[in-house]
Each structure stands twice: as structure tokens, then as C-alpha cells.
Amino acid sequence: MKFQKWNIGTPDERDVALLRSAGYPCLLSTVLAARGITSAEAAAEFLERSRKLTHSPMLLKDMDKAVERIQRAISQKETIAVFGDYDVDGITSTVLLRDYLQSCGVKCLRYIPRRIEDGYGLSEDAIRGLHDQGATLMVTVDCGITGNEEVDFANSLGMDVVITDHHECKENLPAAVAVVDPHRADCPYPFKHLAGVGVALMLVLALGGESREDALFARYCTLAAIGTIADVMRMEGENRTIVSCGLEALPHTDFVGVHALLKEAGLLGKPITSIQIGFVLSPRINAAGRMGAADLAADLLETSDPARAEELAKELCELNRERQAVEQAICADAVEKIGRLSNEERSALVLSSERWHQGVVGIVASRLSEKYACPSFMIHLKDGTGKGSCRSYGGFNLFAALESCADLLDGFGGHELAAGFTIPEGNIDAFRQRMNRYVRSASGGEVPVSCLDIDAAITCPAEMTLSEAEHLSYLEPYGAGNPRPTLALLGATVDSIQPVGQGRHLKLRLSKGTCRFDAIFFSVTEEECGICAGSRVDAAFYLQANTFRGNTTLQLQLIDIRPSLTPSRHEAADLELLDRLTGGGRLTAQETARLGASREQFAAFWVALERRLRQGKLETERLPFLRRLASQGGGTESFLRAGLAVRVFAERGLLSLADGDETVTLSLNPIQGKVDLNACPYLMRLHGCAARNGGDGL
Structure with a gap:
């Protein structure tokens, strides 16, 4: 068992029947009802994929000021610098805005920090370098909201700053010409969950004006979709529109680097959903930033040369393989360290090492949070200073937790579910103790357990068909707030189990009654699974179509499996x-x-x-x-x-x-x-x- 507790939804049979009578397929009706969508009208509204954004970008606070200053820079042929971030959201934001500004005929510099050498966010050295290259205006994307001192420094050089960001704001905002962030307390924009690239897209739409909104949205929605999915934003409202349209436009996007990366990842010509973006494409783009080469990914997305794009895509995929190896080593080391922690130190995992790669600790923090059902704080140490990445669990507010420990930190930033911080090495023990107390207090003293939320248990296995699996795609795009449908088969029998993929994965054959199902369990060995042929089990899974050698069949992609809790x-x-x-x-x-x-x-x-x-x-x-x-x-x-x-x-x-x-x-x-x-x-x-x-x- 990977999860200690399964929360299995129990949709009302009358709600399911009502949706089915309205013409919705069986499993789709079951999942909709499990998620509280119980009428035909509500289902139609939820499944409708809007092709237009609902809200005007000018509703964002300070957007008018940002547009006025940037348009003035364009008309006066000023040099503009775009300052981004090194993750997928930041890279796509940088490329999107820079592409638009260059189309306006201005000289536009690009600066993406190197994760290890420069760290997160704005820096005085970077600002000075951009100023020395002639930049008189700097526009930030996906960063800058906590860069008060750095903005003051830019102002002292005579460089204006426009900030666009989507991270949590502190009480005092930077003294920029404009600060565009939907999380501003005084921002009237109704949708608060835009990614950094979503805010950058809104800026471009505002700059282009209403007459060009449709054309600009069509050009940039794919980049915005990739960044939004990668940053795990809530998949509702404007984000759902951006991602739906972006995925639809992906096969014919003008950005040749995207096509090259799809080809190198083996996805060219195949249907692309949010799943492929999140688990195949995004990690390859993200690997560049994590391994200290974010400019490589930006170069790929910006190039118009197919041959150059192919070359860069190969480099990016090789970097991703390197990242995976480093990640596995760090994870093994972290698990060993966790084994030496006391019970009082396991409510929040605070771990540090000089051996860990700074760019990869954030991914490992995510793995640990899921494995141990608690927030994780992974700290890379160098020369007496720790640079940490942390990930939430169960909706725990990391930003508020870091604020409570601000006196122990040199700095921090991010949002509720993921954040970064800098800490003196000598403060780590005190930080560990205080953070564990904070988490225990926030949870009411309860010991956290890893939980798996399941939409529903299948009561009639015969209803799991290839057609029903394909109908579940009506729920796309998936993401936070609209997860991929998770189902359970209770009281099944394991007919066979065998290792595949050089022993890294498991292939199973499950049966219940007269129904037989093929299943795949990725990244789990026979020993870890603890299940043998003949066992009576409960299986939690994604239902999917699997195409192999031109033949498409139904397959259960297992999320977890356990000895059955339902009696025969x-x-x-x-x-x-x-x-x-x-x-x-x-x-x-x-x-x-x-x-x-x-x-x-x-x-x-x-x-x-x-x-x-x-x-x-x-x-x-x-x-x-x-x-x-x-x-x-x-x-x-x-x-x-x-x-x-x-x-x-x-x-x-x-x-x-x-x-x-x-x-x-x-x-x-x-x-x-x-x-x-x-x-x-x-x-x-x-x-x-x-x-x-x-x-x-x-």
C-alpha cells in the first residue's frame, strides 16, 4: 500500500441515474455525481469548454499603468528587459512576453536566473547587468512580488520596473511603476488562480487591445497552457479556458521548439492531454532550470530554426535523464535521514545536506510529502547558508508557516503549496523544531496519514469498457480542483503478476466475476507491491486506453493496491x-x-x-x-x-x-x-x- 487511507466517494445512485437519463455515459455520470455535479444543467455547464476568457485583463490592478509604461517604451524604441524565473511557468512567461515585444519592433533583453548561482527572484547584480546593456524598463514575469529592495535598486539606476507575478504578496509591495498580481488585496480581478504565464498572457492581451485579443490568444494559449499545467494551478475558470484552447492549438502551434520537444519525447502526432503535458513535456522543460540551464529551454521555445530546435530538444531530454538519476540518489539519502528522525520531528520533514543538488531538492520534497503525508523542507547547504525548497501536503499553507518562522530565515517566497527559502545553517535545528510544532498545532495534534481520494468504487465491472474510458476525457483538462478521475475495484482477484521494464514496473491481470482487466503499476517492484497471484485485493486506478502495436485496449493504471477490505x-x-x-x-x-x-x-x-x-x-x-x-x-x-x-x-x-x-x-x-x-x-x-x-x- 502506498496510501495508508483510501477516501472512497459514494455518489448517490439517484444522482447517477438522473445524469444517465440525460444521456451522459455511466462512468462519467458516476464521477460527476461524486464531485457534487448532480443535475444535467450543472453537468452541461461544467463540461462546456469556453473558447473565450471571461474577464477583461484591464480588471487586474495596475494593468493600466503597466500598459501605459510599456507602450511608451515601445513607441520610444527603449530597450526592455524581461526578467523571468527558471521553472516551466517562468520560462514560458518569459518567451511569451519577449516574443510579443519583439514583434512590436523593440530591442528586448532576456534574463532568467541560474538556479544555483543566482537563486530565486530578482538580484542587484542581474539588474545592474541589464542596465549596463541599455535597458531602461524591466518587466518581471512569474517573480518580483517580494523584491522590494531590488526594485529600489533599479529605481536608483533610473530603470523603471513593471512587476507581473502570481505569488503571494507581503504587506508592503515593491515601489514599481506597476505591480500586477491577482493576489494583491486591492486587485478586483475575479479569478485569483492564474499562473505566472497566465498573468503574462493577460498583459499581452491588454497591450494588444480588444481588437487583437483573439489573434494574440490563439498564438500564445499553447505556451500559457504548458506553464499553467506545469505550475499545478487550479483547473477552473480562466485556467480551464487557457488550457483547453492551448491543448487544442498544440498540433499547429507556431513555436517550432514545441514540435521538436514533442517529437523527441515520442509524442508527435499523438493526442496530447494535460497528462502528457504534466508528466512528459513539462519535466523536460523544467529539467533545464533545475540543472542550471534554463536558457537552454528558453532558446528551444524561441527558435524558429527546425534543425536548431531538434538539437536543443535532444539536449533537453538528456538533461532530464541526468536530473532523474540525481533525484533518485537524493531521495534515497533523504529516506535514510528520515529513518533517524524522532517522532517529534516527523510532522514536518526538515532535511539538509551539502551533497544535494540545489535544483532537484524541490522535486524530492514533493515525493517525500506524498510518501510521508506531511510538509517537506529540503535544504541544500553551501558555505554556511541553506537554500531550501518546500512542498505542502493536504492543503497545509506553507507561506503562512514560513511567515511564522521569518525571524529564522534570510528570506522566503512562493505560495501556499510550494515555496522557497534561505536560512543560515545554524538556524536549521531551531527551524525544524518550530516548524514541527507549527504543523502539529495546525493539524490539532493528529498524526498525519497519507490519503488517496477516490471518486467511486465500481459496482458493476462490466461497465468498465474502452468506450466508457474514452468518455471520461470529457472532464479534461485535469489539474488541481479537477483531478483525473480515480476509481476503485474492490474485492478483485490477482490472476497474474509479472515485472516489466527491467523490473521497474509491474504488469497485472485482475478479475472480478467474469470480467478480466489488464493493469500496469509504474515504478513499483514485486517486493514493494507485496501482492502475489491468487490474492484478493482492492485496486485504485486511472482507467485508460492503451495502444500497443496499433491495437487499443482497456487498461487500469494502478495508483495503489491493497489486500481487500471487502469480504468474499x-x-x-x-x-x-x-x-x-x-x-x-x-x-x-x-x-x-x-x-x-x-x-x-x-x-x-x-x-x-x-x-x-x-x-x-x-x-x-x-x-x-x-x-x-x-x-x-x-x-x-x-x-x-x-x-x-x-x-x-x-x-x-x-x-x-x-x-x-x-x-x-x-x-x-x-x-x-x-x-x-x-x-x-x-x-x-x-x-x-x-x-x-x-x-x-x-
Whole structure:
């Protein structure tokens, strides 16, 4: 199990039926109902993909000032510098704005910081360099909102600054000509979740004017879509429009670098969804910034030379492979460090090392947050200073948490779910202690567990067809607030399991009733999976069409798999029989015989239980626990008799037993002397029944 808890939605059957009667396919209706979309009108509104942005870019606070200053620079042939960021959002923002400004005939400089040498955001050295090259106006994209001192420095040089950003604002804004950020407290723009590239797009649309909005949106929506998906923005409102139109325009975009990267990644000519952008294209662009070569990705997106684009795309993909290797090494080191942390230090993971690559720690922080169900803070150390990247978990507000520790930091920036910070090495221990206290306080002292949100469990496996899987794509584009549909198949059987991809992945065959399904479990080994052929399991998955050698079939892309928490018919009958025995209900002679465990079986069950419980209290899922215990007893009716043994041991006081909805908690009791199991009333009833002639039951 990758996730400790599954939250499985239970859509109302009447809502599903209503949507189906309106003509929506079965699984699509199920997912819509699970997400609270329960009428035909609401479904039509949600699934509608608008082709036009709803709000005027001029609603953004200071947009009028930004437009006036930039248009003046264009008309007076000033040199303009675009200052971006080194992630996908920042790179696409930089390319988008610079492409537009160059089309206006102005000289436009580009500056993207090097992640390791320069760090995040504005810097005086960079500003001085741009000024020395003749820039009289600097426009920031996806950064700058916390650069108060740097903007003051630019002003002192006589360089005007226009800031466009989408990160959280501090109380005092920089003294720029214009500060365009939807998160400004005084910004009336209704949609607050634009990516940095979304704000840059709005700036270009405002500069072009209403008459050119459609043409400019058509040119730049693909770049804006890539940046929006990569920055994991909420997939609703304006973002949904940007991404929908951007994906549709992708095959015929004017940016030849995008085509070259699609080709190198093996996606050219294939249908592209938000999934491919998020998991294939974006990591390759992002790798450039993480490995200290963000300009390489910007060069790729800016070039108009197909041969040069092909060359740069190959370099980018090679950088991504290098990044993956570095990431795996850091992750292994971090997991080892976590093993040495105390329980008080596991509410927020604060880890540091001089060996870690500064550009990759953010990705590892994401992995750790998911794996350990808590916020993660990964810090690269150099010369007594730590540069950290942090990632949230469960909606925890990182920006507010960093603000609470501001006195320990040299600086920080970002938003609720992802942020960066700088910290003196000597403050890391204090930061770790305070951040752990903050997280525990915010969570009410509860121990976090990794959770998987599942839209619904499939009640009729026959309804999972290739056609139904394709209809789920109506929900695209996916993203925060509109995740890819996650479904569960409960009580399935593993018919076969085999490693593929040089042992890095697993291919499974699952069945339930007469239905059979192929499944793939990426980046999981047989040992990690812990499931074998013949096991009864619950599977959580994405439903997808898989094309191999021209043949398209249905496939389950597994997210998690666990021993099933739903009983089979035989197990349910056994549990009902045990309830009748312990509750004083009537038993037949045949049922009494089935319950007749031997002394050797009881002994085997006790040895297995005592060995495990001597390690401490056990809290686990009831059915998988009984199945494991049953395997220790051997013989027929082992599941039934394992359940009986546990109840007998508990009644005799050998152990404490507490039942939850799906869990069981057991612990050993201190006992002196021997305990007579035959004195248990459950066994006395069984012995009495067996002694009766005819075996008519109790």
C-alpha cells in the first residue's frame, strides 16, 4: 500500500441515474455525481469548454499603468528587459512576453536566473547587468512580488520596473511603476488562480487591445497552457479556458521548439492531454532550470530554426535523464535521514545536506510529502547558508508557516503549496523544531496519514469498457480542483503478476466475476507491491486506453493496491457464523463441525499472534489480518477458525481486542499461570452441540 487511507466517494445512485437519463455515459455520470455535479444543467455547464476568457485583463490592478509604461517604451524604441524565473511557468512567461515585444519592433533583453548561482527572484547584480546593456524598463514575469529592495535598486539606476507575478504578496509591495498580481488585496480581478504565464498572457492581451485579443490568444494559449499545467494551478475558470484552447492549438502551434520537444519525447502526432503535458513535456522543460540551464529551454521555445530546435530538444531530454538519476540518489539519502528522525520531528520533514543538488531538492520534497503525508523542507547547504525548497501536503499553507518562522530565515517566497527559502545553517535545528510544532498545532495534534481520494468504487465491472474510458476525457483538462478521475475495484482477484521494464514496473491481470482487466503499476517492484497471484485485493486506478502495436485496449493504471477490505461471499458467511456463535444464535450440526478447530490449530494461531504482539500493539485492517493469521493455522476452514481463535483468546483475557469499522486493534495482556481455553463459553457451546445425538444444533 502506498496510501495508508483510501477516501472512497459514494455518489448517490439517484444522482447517477438522473445524469444517465440525460444521456451522459455511466462512468462519467458516476464521477460527476461524486464531485457534487448532480443535475444535467450543472453537468452541461461544467463540461462546456469556453473558447473565450471571461474577464477583461484591464480588471487586474495596475494593468493600466503597466500598459501605459510599456507602450511608451515601445513607441520610444527603449530597450526592455524581461526578467523571468527558471521553472516551466517562468520560462514560458518569459518567451511569451519577449516574443510579443519583439514583434512590436523593440530591442528586448532576456534574463532568467541560474538556479544555483543566482537563486530565486530578482538580484542587484542581474539588474545592474541589464542596465549596463541599455535597458531602461524591466518587466518581471512569474517573480518580483517580494523584491522590494531590488526594485529600489533599479529605481536608483533610473530603470523603471513593471512587476507581473502570481505569488503571494507581503504587506508592503515593491515601489514599481506597476505591480500586477491577482493576489494583491486591492486587485478586483475575479479569478485569483492564474499562473505566472497566465498573468503574462493577460498583459499581452491588454497591450494588444480588444481588437487583437483573439489573434494574440490563439498564438500564445499553447505556451500559457504548458506553464499553467506545469505550475499545478487550479483547473477552473480562466485556467480551464487557457488550457483547453492551448491543448487544442498544440498540433499547429507556431513555436517550432514545441514540435521538436514533442517529437523527441515520442509524442508527435499523438493526442496530447494535460497528462502528457504534466508528466512528459513539462519535466523536460523544467529539467533545464533545475540543472542550471534554463536558457537552454528558453532558446528551444524561441527558435524558429527546425534543425536548431531538434538539437536543443535532444539536449533537453538528456538533461532530464541526468536530473532523474540525481533525484533518485537524493531521495534515497533523504529516506535514510528520515529513518533517524524522532517522532517529534516527523510532522514536518526538515532535511539538509551539502551533497544535494540545489535544483532537484524541490522535486524530492514533493515525493517525500506524498510518501510521508506531511510538509517537506529540503535544504541544500553551501558555505554556511541553506537554500531550501518546500512542498505542502493536504492543503497545509506553507507561506503562512514560513511567515511564522521569518525571524529564522534570510528570506522566503512562493505560495501556499510550494515555496522557497534561505536560512543560515545554524538556524536549521531551531527551524525544524518550530516548524514541527507549527504543523502539529495546525493539524490539532493528529498524526498525519497519507490519503488517496477516490471518486467511486465500481459496482458493476462490466461497465468498465474502452468506450466508457474514452468518455471520461470529457472532464479534461485535469489539474488541481479537477483531478483525473480515480476509481476503485474492490474485492478483485490477482490472476497474474509479472515485472516489466527491467523490473521497474509491474504488469497485472485482475478479475472480478467474469470480467478480466489488464493493469500496469509504474515504478513499483514485486517486493514493494507485496501482492502475489491468487490474492484478493482492492485496486485504485486511472482507467485508460492503451495502444500497443496499433491495437487499443482497456487498461487500469494502478495508483495503489491493497489486500481487500471487502469480504468474499465465503468470508462474509464465516464472519456471520462467528457473530451467531458469540451472540448465542442457533447453529446447525454442519456449522458446528466447521467451527471445530483442533488443539494444534489454536496453538499455531497463538504462536503467530504472540510473536507479533510482543512487538507492541497492532492496529490493522481486519480482513487482511485474519487472512494472514489463517495462513498460519493450515487445514480446512482456516479463515473461520482463525477468527474463532482470536475471539476465544480475547474472551479468555489473553489479549485485548477492539473492533473498528474496518480495522482491528490487538494487544497482549499480562497473564500469570495457565489459561483454560475450554472454559470459554463459545467452545463450551460447540462441545455441547457436538455431544448431542443427531447434531440438530443449539
